[in-house]
Amino acid sequence: MSTRQQDARVIDGNRRPEWARSAVYVDGGWRETAAGRTVEVENPATEAVIGTAADAGVADTEAAVSAAAAAFPSWSALPPPERLAVLERVYTGLERRRDLLVETTIAEIGAPLRVAREAHVDTGMAVLRAYLDAAEELAWQERVGNSLVLREGIGVAACITPWNYPFYQVLAKIGGALVAGATVVLKPAELTPLSAYLLTDTIDEAGIPAGVFNLIPGPGRVVGEALAGHPAVDAVSFTGSTRVGARVAALAAASIKRVSLELGGKSASVILPGADLEPAVRASVEAAMLNSGQTCTAWTRLLVPRADLETALRLAAARADTLVVGDPTRPETDLGPVASPAQRHTVTGFIERAVADGARIVTGGTERPAGLARGHYVRPTIVTDVAPDAEIVQEEVFGPVLTVQPYDSIEEAVALANGTPYGLAGAVWGPDQGAAVAVARRLRTGQVDINGGAFNPAAPFGGYGRSGNGRELGRWGIEEFLETKALQL
Template sequence: MSLEQWHRDAVYVGGRWQQPQDRRTVGVENPATEEIVGRSAEAGGAEVDDAVAAATAAFPAWAAMGTAGRVAVLRRWLDVLRAQRELLVETTIAEVGAPRTTAEESHVDTALDVLEGYLTAAGEVAWEEEAGHSLVLREPIGVVGCITPWNYPLYQVLAKVGGALVAGCTVVLKPAEITPMSAYLLADAASVVGLPAGVFNLVPGSGRVVGEALVTHPGVDMVSFTGSTGVGARVSGLAAPTVKRVALELGGKSASVVLPDADLHTAVAGTVAAAMLNSGQTCSAWSRLLVPTDRLDEAVDVAVAAVERLVVGDPTATGTDMGPVVSAAQRKTVLGFLSRAVEGGAVLASGSPDRPAGLDRGHYVMPTVVTGLLPGAEIVREEVFGPVLTVQGYRDEADAVAMANATDYGLSGAVWSGSDEKALAIARRMRTGQVDINGAAFNPMAPFGGYRRSGNGRELGKWGIEEFLETKSVQR
């Protein structure tokens, strides 16, 4: 795709493209080459006002269309997106730096499966039910401001927008400023299928300007935000004066617990793959590996061997397993965590985290295994959001559960065991929103969300639709 095709200097409001008042644009960088590969409009408060007004005007008719009518329209939207799969993949490679296979499977295909899941789950929602002499109705909450991050730009948008639109809400979307191009393609597809004007609005721009204008806007009934825990707390505070509903999908520091009866090599290899997916920039990454103390050295050796097999480099090249992190700032953050860990006595068992040999540009961090850690070490407690796996030993199952839960987060986790029953028993004791047993596959129909500082609310499946519904009781 050419630079000219990626140059988008407009916002999508009320079913049409229009120029922002200030006509500013911001560059979109390819993190593998550090080249500007496109430009995106940088909207302001005036565009937010216009988008909220358009969404407000469109809401009554969209809500009244009924579930079947909305699903039919959104099915056409999905069909157009599926036809543009290759373009979506190329865009993801360019703006995220994801290798082709990761862009295909974990970014684009998963995102489209999520939208498909919402269309299927619409029939599972209890839109009306009886409670004694009352009729309980579930109705769309209204205008939703969706604010999404840069790590999985297409997936994160559809995880929010898909549920909101199926529910009957109208949407104003603010994608991440550094990865806006996938959102532009969604807006293009919405225009092609004739999604009613104002139902879906795209207002790119900075979090400080567009994001905060959305969160504080009195015409926005709900905000759905994915990002860091610190920014999520600020979103909650800014939304409080207007008492709007806020759904937050925030950080994670998830543990992969390998029980004594598990196949250690399979468990460690599976954990490394999950931890390094998307260059470790996954909120649900299993970034902490917990193994029996008497097998700690063996587990470290297996983990190091697994990361050394990963091919790090050009995301467009065949056979590349891992590309760069998304920006220079993110690379600095990850390397800072590793530097401070070493200063505190930790050991980088996999060697230097610096760029791969032969690459003098690109925001690369080599996949890194860290051991020799104290229980309260920063790199064990805080989300790194990079290709970093810590490995620690535990005494017994009670100690393993305590270590897994010794975090402010609670988004994801894993248990490995030769017994599904034993693994399930441990999973029940983990204070986290989802747990995978023995490497079970991601399920786009199951609820996704976290405990504690990993946020509140749920996305995906019928739960991701219900998040955008109000409940009304009618007594008869």
Template sequence: MPAQPQLLDQLPPDRLYLDGRWTAPRTSTPIDVEDPATGELLGRVAAAGPEDVHEAVLAAERAFPAWAALEPGERADHLDALRAAMADRAADLAELVTAELGTPIRFSRAVQVGLPLRVLESTSALLRDPGFAAPERLGHSLVLRDPVGVVGGITPWNYPLHQAVAKIAGAFAAGCPVVLKPSGLTPLSALALADLADRAGLLPGVLNVVPGGGRVVGEALVRHPGVAMVSFTGSTTAGARVAALAGERLARVALELGGKSASVVLPGADLARAVRRTVDSCLLNAGQTCTAQTRLLVRHDRYAEAVDLAVAASQRYRPGDPTDPETRLGPLVSADHRRTVTGHIARAVHDGARLAVDGRDAAGPDGRGHYCGPTVVVDADPAAAIAQQEVFGPVLTVLPYRDEEEAVHIANGTPYGLAGAVWAEDDDTATAVARRLRTGQVDINGAPFNPVAPFGGYGHSGYGRELGPHGITEFQQLKAVQLPL
């Protein structure tokens, strides 16, 4: 495995990115970044403290008037320049994400880097559409959309580049500067993004990056009076904390939280294809995906067949070196997270479920790293923890149902509502069931992800939307101007 990704050479190891400059932090303890495939130290980055957060917010406040005053097409020019800079270093960015997260290099190239490039392109196109930017008329009122102000963006470790771009693309397009706090597990991607934005000529203060822990840096950002809105992606528990703190000062919040998505296979569907694609969704990024389809619902008379198909499909995901283009399953992000995932599996067995596939003994190609192999849980109660709680690992639970009513009841029977899938003999039948699912996105018969559709959840999966036109308006506030009759 390569000792050091090329982009690390151009990132100052002891600096934060504030106000268009690489700045020494007020703190002295760095963040150690680990390679999860080996357990070895990959690099160190500067950790921000509350004073650094304050300086970052002040820089964003100074940048706000000029950035908000730009015409939509001018902001689109900046997004295009950032996209071009990223595209020029796409291979290096993919290598960096693989190094700090452990996601297989093929997936890093196609999704971890490929998806944010598509998001920037589609957001720029929206800004250049005269119809999207035009004011709305309602009777004798002109409805304007003003940028909300400085945005505090808090992103997770599982899609470190995409989650950052999803937030800054919408915020930038709306006219808002961003103070970004990436996860301490994967801060390198965010710092590389800042470096590329700087090289692309982004105005000073429009993007500021302050790595650090949630309790110190995250809470300082959420509590700061200069932050008009917080956009948070992460766990439901942390999201509730963010909402409570922001609520103390009536700041706006958008939350994209956990999920326990169901893939509902209706009678008449192509069972083999549905199971294979559900397994693919579940094991994507080693199961560390909030939209992962981790519950497979199949009618009882085909349950045994579905289990056999799921077991067979899971065997295509053998743990391996994430830098190898043939690898489909990399490590989990950390030793702590591996213990959490294997703890969920152990509890499932304790609660009476059976493991058709048990991946807890999986190891990397050289015996190192934080690996967990594919795991298929069967004979679980739909109310059991394994069918209710987000595992965030390569664990699929297969559940039987008697009829459509029970299938919908089980699918809607968790606190979450982020994503889901329906498989049927025809799209109309699948869509009818999709309408009954209490979730923010539903894939019909294997439909692909759409980066301009609104992305967000119901219930404990949060509120607010990212991506596309809805992802821009999330960062705007309405003003009604009454015109004389």
């Protein structure tokens, strides 16, 4: 038994047995790993061990890929309405598990109650719903002159997901793949495998055919690399760091498989002259701090007209200081911990180096929040007086840190917004929609919110540059897992 604090939900074996797992799901059933290894799962808010997960290896990965390859011909041959009927049962089963999914998300990633419910679980459900709706309207075949154009599942899809949104990110990948007629091998993040187990329970209960979906929790350096380089895997969909994404793409290149990468972000929120400053700053701070800043689309750079800089700094600090940091199970909490001690060290290191380089901390910093001696907490931090090429401006921090920079012209604002290697998301706030859209069209990024436009789970999602390639969500997320065939008649 671990020497770290144990959670009663594991010790008593009754209240939450869903959090104590040791198996992989392969070929329609649960089985122990070939080596019999497990890993502990920690609650980042309490540092308590709350459960276990399988620590799969290469042999388990081989078994999962073989099962998926064997299941592909029959699954892909099913008429789309029959595949959708299975996935509708999955959706219904997840609805029944909503409260448990929220509780599990709070426990394994430290997301506050409201964030776990709305941003993690409900958004994940909305993504699956959008896939099902899009499939109803997708042209699975069409006539083009004397050709019949067919769209068919690509084959075996390896889906490798990150720890920051463990439920949403899984559905964003496997939803499109399964709808398309691909079969799936899922490798969830080592830090947050518990919600993937609950999802797998639901898929199993829905009666999905054996081998169509397989769950292999395990380390990326073992399972992830085996999947990326496996010759029987036809597509890899990976979300994570740019560094690891480059490694996935290199491994996949040997077998010329399709690769979709959703990687880092360093998104800018641009406030134009004449925009309503207070709501734009408030929303930008909230977006930067959502999920304790562990969001690839977080608007981590706020760009404001130079004349508005000091007002924007005052407004940003005031909003950051009202955010409640603490116990994620309490309804009033806005920010929980970051995911791990390593992540806390990474975030505070960025802040320390920025200060050493001359940056000014407007609020926040590296000190632990008051009254929180345990847990991987970081204070909401606003930083200014940073150069365009500063590390904290150029690199993804993945924590609750927002930089604020002034600009003197629209041209400079666009240059600053486009001045990092990333291009995943962003925002533009203007005096009217037309002015904001005109600037948004010039941003080299995959998604831009206009004057607070809401997230759309049916719209394409993905990045430019070092933020990756390919698209998820809606019909675009299905098409990532389709091959196109032309029959000349």
